[in-house]
Amino acid sequence: MPFDSHSFGIIALAAYQPDWDLFRTQLLSIQAQTYKNFLCLISADGGDAEIEDFVARELSGDDRFKVLGFPDRLGFYGNFERVLRQVPSHADWVALSDQDDSWYPTKIETLLPHLGSVSLVAGQARVVRLPGNQVVAESTQRSNVGLGSLLAQNQVTGSLCVFRRDLLDLALPFPRLETITQVHDHWLAVCAKATGGVRLVSDVVQDYVQHGGNVLGEVAGRKSPAQSLDHLRAMSRKYQGSGSPAAMLKTANDLSFGWRRVMADALRKRLGITDGVDDALAAYETGHGWRSTSRTLVAGLRRGEIALPCFLEFMAGVPVELFAKGSRS
Template sequence: MNDSVQSGFGVIALAAYRPDWTLFRRQLQSIRDQSHHDFSCLISADGGHDEITAFVEKTLKGDTRFKVIGFGERLGFYGNFERVLEHVPADANWVALSDQDDYWYPDKLETLLPYLKQYSLATGQARVVTETGTVLAESTNRQNVPPTHLLLDNQITGGLSVFRRDLLSTILPFPRLSNPSENHDHWIGLCAAVADGAYVVDNIVQDYVQHGGNVLGEPDRTFILGRSMDNLRNMGRRYEGGANSSALLRVMMNMKYGWSRCMVLELQERSPHLSPALQPLLEVVAPGKYWAKKLALLWSAVASKHVSLPSAATFAAGAVLTSLRRR
């Protein structure tokens, strides 16, 4: 891998929608002040293009590295990140994703980029804080896990990561599944994991701001039956058009297992040269087959604390339900 990947020009892809202006200003300034300064920052405004453009120009006072792109159609969080990645120029060596309301430490890019010489993606840790600065957790405690464990429970947060630009040929377009599990971070991380690897660095590289407006935040791994059933019914109404038993069944099938299967089949179609790396993943998502391997994988993933018990149970339930429906 050419050294230009770790030291040359790259693109920061930032998705913006109705930002908190104070947090947005601080995030823009933290990107501007990176010790690695050879980059362009593409800001995709999912609505409010003129307002966001004016704010960026006022905040950064003519820094030409920052460019706002906007469109008439609102796509939402998932589609907006896909859209900004579609505009990454061919001469970029690397790509970094950015949320609109975090705070990057000055050496974030300088810390992560050297790892791209060996890996397709590098990601760090973050301190989790409220919008007023109260520390909720000193670290996100992401872990390096095998691709099969990553498939079951995501360890990659896009806003903490950088990846090689050539990975976009596999990443785009994003796969589609009408389910809350549809997650660009997970998809990008898995694409990297089966290529040259996704590596988690222990360094704290930014503050990760949690507040009421977060689309995705730090996962809550606690299980409360009543709350889980309410969430399931709400997801049925939103994604499957109702809360009847058939709709809830489809939600449960897709929550972990369906999304995992969707990603693996997309990778198989797009990257046939990765067949050896994909074979263990294909066995995990094959409906009605390899049950001994599935159970062994789930056990090892939970025992190693790479995957939470609720996640493993949800995946297993989806696999069983899918197999029963296919009979």
Template sequence: MSYDKSSFGIIALAAYKPDWTLFAAQLRSIQNQTHANFECLISADGGFHEIRDFVSRELGGDERFRVVGFDDRLGFYGNFERAVQQVPERAAWVALSDQDDSWYPSKLELMIPYLAGASLVAGQARVVRLPDNEVVSSSTRRKNVALDALLAQNQVTGSLCLFRRELLDLALPFPRLNTISQVHDHWLAVCAKSTGGVRVLENVVQDYVQHGGNVLGEVGGRKSLFGSFKHLRQLAGKYQGSLGPLAMLKTAHELSFGWRKVMADALRTRVEVAAPGFDEGIAPFESGHTWTATIRALVLALRRGDVALSCFLEFVAGAPFEMFLKGRRR
């Protein structure tokens, strides 16, 4: 497969009740890419007719942009899955897009050639905050890490990545766990790392726009211990239907060990030809993992700076319920 200026690809954009001003800016930034051989597939998670008509008006009927809609709303994880399910086999590559960022004109032209050496390529973003376009960070500072560290903490933001079309043969259908840590880009990243590799570039390729409607924010202030407890309690109420101690322990587990175990077990089942280091990479998190392997992987990743302290502490919080589950399986 060729990955050059002539290669055709799909940009999969998940849309839901967009801010129309930001949405228009993002659409125009895609339309103005210097690599023009693409189709932008916009999956509307509700409001299909409104989004379709807006895209047509805003882009002057540009036939590269197509909106598909569905009767049921699935949320951003399921909506991205539906979007990539529509990608035709003739596409060489797939790029993911949020509805409210702004791509730099040469983003695709710069990144596509790197797919010759990796299944997935990711860039960096400048983080800006509305309403004043305040620059929060000049770069997201993602990095290349080993599979076990990537499983522990994601280094790939969906809107910053491109991947080979055939990665979807492994990644679909997306695995499921009803938790906020279940995200499409993390799953795609570990799929790529397990097979053809991941390449994280230092190049800043877009603005990542922070505003009140973000599903997952890029940069936020540090929570106090009380703030973290309050946030965990809120998530327990949402995902477990209870605010009790057991629900909070289960929530802490699913945020850490639970989601990683779902991914690691799915990889163990699906991957047929693995990249070097695959077994060692998923062993700390798959079902039946040993605590020696898990603790070693987390501590070494923390020391290398491949996982943040906050991520490490999430695993600490999730450990009691993980030990409880391991005890029941004996």
């Protein structure tokens, strides 16, 4: 179908205790879009009264913005799933929004036409650090990669993408694995890549604002081996309840193979065996063969589609993967 000025869409914004100045900037940037035919659903994670009052006041009662309040807090992954469940079936497209960025006026207008040929399109962002609005990078420089590499390393930032409404028929409900690598945009991206396709374009469509409250950041310094070990131990204590060596090995596996296995298994179940995606799923799903896994990871590394730190994270997850495979055989 053509996606033009008559196509109605939903902007799904997940909010939680926002910085009010940043939230105001984001709301106003959405309101100022040159593309006007949308409804912005704002999911307030754990309460809504203060957010609802703020939105009504700052946007002068613009009825294209609707706040959905929920008493329970789910975190950003669950909150995005919750707001996407509210997208009406008659919508043509969906755009995801964080609460603290700043969209350029032509963002939706620029991205929407690409949905005539792919299921999901994503642009680039200029990375800005606060305080001081320091420009860290002129572009996020995400790139188009194959499904095997996309499963290994996500190239799609949720706040930069627009996708067809029917993608939600496959993507909902979200699969679950309690780890920091469990993210909504990665799951939506692989669902789109496995079906109607993903396109990353070079257009810079917004500022991606980095500050102390980011759940996931864009720019981080390279960690030393000791810092990496401390980070892994902290993640292990958070998600495994222990900083023991065994718990750290399990965490390393969950951060790499675990989340990809959850996605691959979910797609296998929902799609069945599908020409063109079977090899990619086989590299990560439960009971995967090491030949296909190593071939996929090494090929992605050589092509520059998988960064070396990501490849090394997979290597850290190998011991538990081998043990699990030995237990099944």
